[in-house]
Structure formats: structure tokens, C-alpha cells
Amino acid sequence: MSGIKLSIIGAGSAIFSLRLVGDLCKTKGLSGSSVSLMDVDEKRLNSVHHLAKRYADLVGTNLRFEKTTDMKRSIEDADFVINTALIGGHGQLDASRKAGEMHGYARGIDSQEFNMVSDYYTLSNYNQLKHFLEIAHSMEEICPNARLLQAANPVFEGTTLISRYSDLKVIGFCHGHYGVETVAKSLGLDIKKVNWQVAGFNHNIWLTHFLYKDKDAYPLLDQWIEEEARKWKPKDPFDDQMSPAAIDMYKFYGRMPIGDSVRNGSWKYHYHLEAKKKWYGEPWGGADSDLGWAWYQNSLKASTDKSFKLDADKSINLLQEFPPEVMSGEQHIQFIDALINGNQERFVLNIPNKGPIIPGIPEDVVVEVPVIVDQKGIHPEEINPPLPKRIMDMYLTPRRLRMEWALEAFVSGDKRILQEILIRDPRTKSFEQAEAVIEEILALPFNKEMKKHYMSFPRKQKRP
Ligand code: NAD
DSSP: OOOEEEETTTTTHHHHHHHHHHHHHHHHHGOOOOOEEEEEEEHHHHHHHHHHHHHHHHOOOOOOEESSHHHHHHTTTSSSSEEEEOTTHHHHHHHHHHHHHTTOTTTTTTTTBBBOTTTOSSSOHHHHHHHHHHHHEEEEOOOOEEEEEEEEOOHHHHHHHHHHHHHOOEOOOGGGGGHHHHHHHTTTGGGGGGEEEEEEEEEEEEEEEEEEETTTOOOHHHHHHHGGGGGGOOTTTOTTSSSHHHHHHHHHSOOOOEEGGGGGGGGGGGGSHHHHHHOOTTTTTTSSSSSHHHHHHHHHHHHHHHHHHOOOOTSOOOOSSTTTTTTOOOSHHHHHHHHHHOOOEEEEEEEESSSSTTTTTOTEEEEEEEEEEEEEEEOOOOOSSOOOOOIIIOOOIIHHHHHHHHHHHEEEEEEEEHHHHHSSSSOOOOOHHHHHHHHHTTTTTTHHHHHHHHHTTTTOOOOO
């Protein structure tokens, strides 16, 4: 194999890009590949381009790198495109959140039941969803056989949208399932002897089966809850896998929520800061509180500053920062290797529910499930035992409907759908409040196109 062409859109997310480049350097079967780094921020792009080249030289691989601010150029001849761009950056998410808070929606209108993650915007994120379709439609034209690996959020809404409105093969990627390792570690189990399966939607996955040395390990979790849970304290705002919220969700639904699913419970855990602290621990109250999110934004800034520093200071040993013998933990490059070179591997991916993989969910909805990947393609595992009825009826179905409502609002441009979603939000006290907050968000300077889209309904326009 003489290598592939990989295009990374939003490559200025330097640490993420370097992790991918590092993995590519370590994957012999992909030697000779070329990587096109694409970002609209030239400063970030130049920095990550220098670093990627420097790292590949140090490791001694023959990867080729190009950089460009032009998405269409980047995807020319691509075999794989990874999208990790965030349109408008965190500044625009903050501005939308503030607009929501001015009208009584703490944490913004996009914080909704079963989706409280603070950069997973589904209602006010018109620009991001539109960008997803722009990439997909450009790929259909320029590199129709390439696969789109979607890392940018919202992965659930985004991959479902793209798979419905394009002919592309789109796959969503997330880290959430690594939460299984935290559960195993907390119980003192050797993860290599744990046989596990998760299923659901992105940020909404559940540990369907959990065996240790071939025996049901849920009783070990029950024992941990009995003896240890009360001593639990978070190390950082994202350390919530064994939090009281996770345990409470497990007790109610009968299976353990995994990864970011713990952040995505009902309002019970999110009414206010005191509730968040009770369920996600002191002092932050989890990642999706004002305190927790400020912590995250500081660490993101530190990570961007660090990448500029790594670029500026040539005396820093990049091999120490990104050890060549250790894979990053991101699944993307191993996924490509499995598909291209047949190095069969198990992943947890977001793919359309064809089959269906999860009975009871429409086949045109993207689900997050374990799969085996090889040269013949992606082979989903049978979900066994099935997801409990309570999870299906009280968690996944309402979450799926929220996805459908958000996509229908985006596709149709019918503002009344946004209003209707807010009418069902416990923070809404009057219809006027719901109307006013939407007008406030549409008036934000970066939402000019969104405003036009929602102001021109009803219209005769073809859907995307
Ligand atoms: P960030 O703002 O630090 O980086 C995003 C990059 O996108 C920036 O370099 C920016 O210049 C670039 N960008 C903006 N507009 C662009 C455009 N039109 N074309 C190309 N690039 C453009 O954001 P981040 O914190 O790195 O998050 C990026 C995305 O990844 C978010 O959607 C976030 O929610 C998501 N995310 C996903 C996972 C996962 O596991 N799937 C994990 C973390 C973050």
C-alpha cells in the first residue's frame, strides 16, 4: 500500500491534529500517506503544519504534509476526511449561551434534557450544521468515494443529517466508550478480562453487557456502590463516570451510563448549581456548570498556547510530548488502517442503524455501537442483551425526538419549531419568553444567515 490521502478540516485544533499525525507516523501500513491540513485560522494552521513536519522527521516517516485555508482544495483526491472544525469557535458558543441566559435559560437554550454538554449545540448552531453539509456536498462532488470521519459536534445530529442528505459514507467518532475502562478500574478489574458492550446514541450510551472473567460484573458494581460510592470525589470536572449522577441513572434505568452520557441525564441533575454539585461533586458541579466549563476553557486555552510554544521553542523534545511508541487513544487512524490494510480491530462508532442494529430505532438514525472493521468494511455487533425497555422508552426515544426536532427546525427554517421546543423546556414561563430568546439569538452578528433562513419561512425551497 502506498498510503492514503487524509484531509483534516479544522486542523488548527493542534493537539488533536498532532495526535492523529503521531498515530499516522506509528502506523507502518499507512507509510507514504499525505495529509492535507485545512483551517481558516492561518496562525494555528502554520503552527500545526510546522509541528507535524517536525514530528514526522523526528520519527523518520515519509509522510507528506500540505496546508491550505481552502476546504475544496484540501479534499481533492482525499480517501478520508476528518472534520473537527468548530465554526466561530468557543467565543460564538459563549455568546449564544449569554443570549439565552439574558432570558432566563441558564447555560443557554441548547442545554436540553438528555443533552447538557456545553459545546454540543443543536438549536442555535445553524452555522455548524450548515458547514457539515457544505463539506458533505463538496465531497460528493470532489471525492465521492472518500469516507467522512466526523469528530466535530454535535456528532449525533450531524452524522444523521449528513447520512440523510448526502450519499456519503459518514462515520462519527467519540471517546465516550473509554468510560468503561474507568468503571473497570474503579472496581479493581483488569480491563483485558472484561467483556463489555455499549449501545445507544452519541453521548447517550449504556453498558449493555459487562462480564468479568465470563461472569456478570454488575454485582461487583453493586458492591462498589454499597461500600465505596460514598467516598467518591471528582479529580476534575470531567471525572463523572462514578459520580452520584451516574449511579442514580444506573439505579433508575438498570444499566450503567457510559462516558458523556452521565452529563446527559434529566433536569434532576441540572436545575441549578447546587443540584449539579450534589450529583457531579464539589467544587465544580461537573463539566457543564459555569465553574466546570470555565475550567475546561482554561485547559483548552492552555493546550492551544502549548502548541504555539512547542512550535516556537525548537529545543522542546516533541518525542517526549508525543511518545512514538504510544498510540494516542483516538480511533481514527487505527480505523483507517483496519479498513485499508485489514488489521481487524474493534471500535465504537456512530453509523446508521441499518439492519436495524438497535431494534426499535429507525434505520435512518445514527447509533453508537461496537463494530469490527476490516478490509470488507464495518460489521456491527449484535447488541445482546438488548437495551432495557426503560432506556428505550424514557431515554433514547425522547433524545431521538429532540434530534429530529432540531434537524427539522434546521432543514425547514420554521422558527415555530424552535419556539415549540422551548415551550416544552421547564425554564420557559411564557410564550413571550421563548419568542424573545430566539429573536435575541437570531440578532447576534454571526447569525445573519441563520436569521435569513428562519425569516424567509414559509418558502418554496428545496431541502438540503
Ligand atoms: P477549537 O475552536 O479549539 O478548534 C476548532 C478549529 O476549527 C479552530 O482551529 C478553528 O480555526 C477551526 N475552524 C473554524 N471555522 C472553520 C472552517 N470554516 N473551516 C475549517 N476550520 C475552521 O474547538 P475544539 O475545542 O477543538 O472543538 C472542535 C470540535 O470538536 C467541537 O465541535 C467539539 O465539540 C468537538 N469535539 C469532539 C470530540 C469527540 O470525541 N468527538 C472531542 C472533543 C471535541
